[in-house]
Amino acid sequence: MITELYEEIYAKIVENDTIIIHRHVRPDPDALGSQLGLKELIQNRFPEKKVFAVGADVESLNFMGVMDEVASEQYEEALVIVTDTANRPRIDDKRYTKGQTLIKIDHHPNDDVYGDVSLVDTNASSCSEIIADFSVYLDNRLPLTAEAARLLYGGIIGDTGRFLYPATTAHTMRIVAKLMEHDFSASEMGQLMNTNSKKVANLSGYVLQNIEVNDLGVAHIILTQEVLQQFDAEDSDTAPVVSLPGTIEGIICWGIFVEQTTGTFRCRLRSKGPVINEVAKRHGGGGHPLASGANAADYSEIEEIIAEFDEAVIEWQKEK
Ligand SMILES: [Mn+2]
Incomplete structure (x- = not known):
């Protein structure tokens, strides 16, 4: 039962004076919203506890909050909670193993089971929705x-594409309604998340102009280092363009392949x-x-992925 997990996690929070919260590398709004939202909830209720959020800062998402510096000694007695991170290799800041107890809270398929306690709900739209559920249950x-409502709302609209994707449920909306009862501007949060730098806007134009679509509705575009440099952009600037091909009629699935400085x-x-x-x-x-991520060693592996997408579309058409 999920409520038993809530109780177990809450008991760990009550027991521990130092709590360090991690999330995945290259964080998106849900990673930051679930991490910083949980930190805010705990710190508000237990002002005497030391609660930290760790990992690399992302300048474009600074409106969600910034990370804390944590000395390695502080892990010795700490409860470590990891949000929004399916696999251990993707956890930002490898010191997550150094605490007394490890808790996983996530909404991705549970392929890498880790933690002394693991709360995974793949039906949740986002990890922020799970954190909001946790708070609503604990009352x-x-x-x-x-502030927690603002952060969790940001995470939910980030992962659902402002309620566009099918992971959005009636439950998501009920939780969002509860968040919106608090004093923050949902509209301002939406506008912040919908605003891109000029270079990202220019890169978006490039993606929309140049994406290739085959007869099956499989689309792809390769963003080489040369293209990125043309727009003064880097890998992290490609996050806001990922959803764009879905706005083009006829595209069913797509890949945006971003060349790394290593050539992969x-x-x-x-x-x-x-x-x-x-x-x-x-x-x-x-x-x-x-919505997934992968790595391709070279152009021939990109071709393999596109061919596998073709197969996936053909299978899906048969089942429909
Ligand atoms: Mn997420």
Whole structure:
């Protein structure tokens, strides 16, 4: 039962004076929203505890909050909680193993089971939704604050594409309604997340102009280092363009292949129906059924991924 897990996690929070919260590398709004939202909830209820959020800062998401410096000695007696991170290799700051107790809270498929306690709900739209559920369940034992509501709302709209993706449920909306009862501007949060730098806007134009689509509705674009340099952009600037191909009529699934400085390719894979995380797993990645990441060593591996997408679309059409 999920409520038993809530109680178990809450008991660990009560027991520990030092709590360090991690999330995945290259964080998105849900990673930061779940991490910083949980920190805010705990710190508000237990002002005497030392609660930290660790990992690399991302300048474009500074409006969500910034990370804390934590000395390694502080891990000795600490409870470590990792949010929004399916696999151990993706946890930002490898000191997560150094605490007394480790808790995983996540919404991705549970392929890498880790932690002394593990709360994984793949039906949740986002990890931020799970943290909000946790607070709503605990009620006065871990009450929501306006700042926690703002952060968790940001995480939910980040992972759902502002309620566009099918992971958005009636439950998501009920939780969002509860968050919106608090004193923060949901509209301002939406606007912040919908605003990109000029270079990202220019890169978006390039993606929309140059993406290639085949007869099956499989689309792809390769962003080479040369293209990125043309827009003064880097790998992290490609996050906001990942969803764009889904706005083009006829595209069913797509990959945006971003050349790394090492010459390999980061593969950002998305789908509007066919399950693609199995494809991602075959290429050193994984993720959600309709939103995954992988790695390609070279152009021929990119071609393999596209061919596997073709197969996935054909299978999906048969089952429909
Ligand atoms: Mn997430």
